[in-house]
Amino acid sequence: xxxxxxxxxxxxxxxxxxxxxxxxxxxxxxxxxxxxxxxxxxxxxxxxxxxxxxxxxxxxxxxxxxxxxxxxxxxxxxxxxxxxxxxxxxxxxxxxxxxxxxxxxxxxxxxxxxxxxxxxxxxxxxxxxxxxxxxxxxxxxxxxxxxxxxxxxxxxxxxxxxxxxxxxxxxxxxxxxxxxxxxxxxxxxxxxxxxxxxxxxxxxxxxxxxxxxxxxxxxxxxxxxxxxxxxxxxxxxxxxxxxxxxxxxxxxxxxxxxxxxxxxxxxxxxxxxxxxxxxxxxxxxxxxxxxxxxxxxxxxxxxxxxxxxxxxxxxxxxxxxxxxxxxxxxxxxxxxxxxxxxxxxxxxxxxxxxxxxx
Ligand SMILES: [Zn+2]
Numbered sequence: 574x575x576x577x578x579x580x581x582x583x584x585x586x587x588x589x590x591x592x593x594x595x596x597x598x599x600x601x602x603x604x605x606x607x608x609x610x611x612x613x614x615x616x617x618x619x620x621x622x623x624x625x626x627x628x629x630x631x632x633x634x635x636x637x638x639x640x641x642x643x644x645x646x647x648x649x650x651x652x653x654x655x656x657x658x659x660x661x662x663x664x665x666x667x668x669x670x671x672x673x674x675x676x677x678x679x680x681x682x683x684x685x686x687x688x689x690x691x692x693x694x695x696x697x698x699x700x701x702x703x704x705x706x707x708x709x710x711x712x713x714x715x716x717x718x719x720x721x722x723x724x725x726x727x728x729x730x731x732x733x734x735x736x737x738x739x740x741x742x743x744x745x746x747x748x749x750x751x752x753x754x755x756x757x758x759x760x761x762x763x764x765x766x767x768x769x770x771x772x773x774x775x776x777x778x779x780x781x782x783x784x785x786x787x788x789x790x791x792x793x794x795x796x797x798x799x800x801x802x803x804x805x806x807x808x809x810x811x812x813x814x815x816x817x818x819x820x821x822x823x824x825x826x827x828x829x830x831x832x833x834x835x836x837x838x839x840x841x842x843x844x845x846x847x848x849x850x851x852x853x854x855x856x857x858x859x860x861x862x863x864x865x866x867x868x869x870x871x872x873x874x875x876x877x878x879x880x881x882x883x884x885x886x887x888x889x890x891x892x893x894x895x896x897x898x899x900x901x902x903x904x905x906x907x908x909x910x911x912x913x914x915x916x917x918x919x920x921x922x923x924x925x926x927x928x929x930x931x
Contacts, residue, residue, distance in 0.1 A: 577590065577591050577592065578592065584637075591651060591653045601618055602618070605618030605619070620712070621715055621716070624712075628719065628720055631681050632682055632727070634681070643674070645662055647662065661674075672738075672743065675742065679735055683724045689717040730760060731764045733793070737761055754793060757790075758791070807885065808884050808885070813912045817831045818840060818843045819831070820843065821844050825857060825873070829866060839899055839912075842870055842877075847907055848909050849871075850877050851874060851875050852873065859873070860872075879903070881903070889918070900912055901913045
């Protein structure tokens with residue numbers, strides 16, 4: 574993310590803070606100064622905000638470490654003035670896993686609140702829970718309440734809150750993901766209108782939340798719309814049909830000629846009309862060092878990854894994005910009719926986007 578500085582790495586995940594974040598401290602410094610008029614008041618207030626953001630980071634780790642248990646990595650966690658974001662490498666495909674990952678964030682806040690509640694009860698003055706002024710304890714009481722607020726706020730069943738993901742995943746158990754996202758986005762926008770109306774009469778803060786939810790729902794709906802548009806496309810629409818092939822008995826010198834003479838980098842290897850392997854540029858370079866230009870293609874090729882011409886693009890896209898495969902051979906029956914790589918799919922998407930924007 575632009576304008577973000579790394580503040581540390583915990584459990585193998587980098588934590589960044591957004592450049593606008595210090596402004597929040599300056600702002601609240603002024604607020605506490607105006608409120609208390611003492612330096613101690615300002616320090617306590619800022620310590621409270623800092624503690625809150627530690628809770629927000631722990632919340633994000635709740636998501637990230639749960640996702641890790643399902644084999645999904647987290648690129649980074651970024652603290653924005655409005656909250657935290659854990660950027661997962663991808664969302665779990667199984668709705669049940671998505672529910673658990675989404676719930677573990679708020680669960681962390683509930684756990685923090687429970688621990689503080691226990692601590693305050695044991696240290697003698699449970700009454701302090703209801704009197705926010707009791708000086709040394711009020712700090713912990715404020716954090717306790719804030720964590721309850723964080724849990725409840727994040728469970729609002731609307732994007733971009735965790736509750737929205739839970740709702741979508743619950744709906745996805747019964748229908749497909751696209752339909753579920755549409756329904757969840759509609760529910761979210763209905764909620765936003767409700768919050769907006771309540772905000773007009775009661776608390777203007779609710780209007781802010783309404784706008785936040787409205788934008789989140791619209792964003793999620795359009796992202797999934799693009800995905801579904803792609804999903805509906807068969808591979809045949811996006812594949813490369815003008816390509817060169819190699820035979821297992823070809824020398825590597827032929828692969829070099831083809832590479833230098835055209836724009837193709839990876840080659841399918843075909844034996845009597847059947848795809849038997851794939852030779853990537855990386856493999857060509859490695860083999861040249863080991864065997865020289867007379868090396869045999871069949872000795873250094875890798876196993877082919879194939880798809881049928883009527884397969885959906887998203888399935889292939891996932892395979893390509895995993896980084897396991899660079900090239901997918903598209904078959905019609907047994908016959909090789911095309912190739913798909915990541916660049917090609919990206920190009921296809923750009924063209925479709927341009928056509929839609931027209
Ligand atoms: Zn969350």
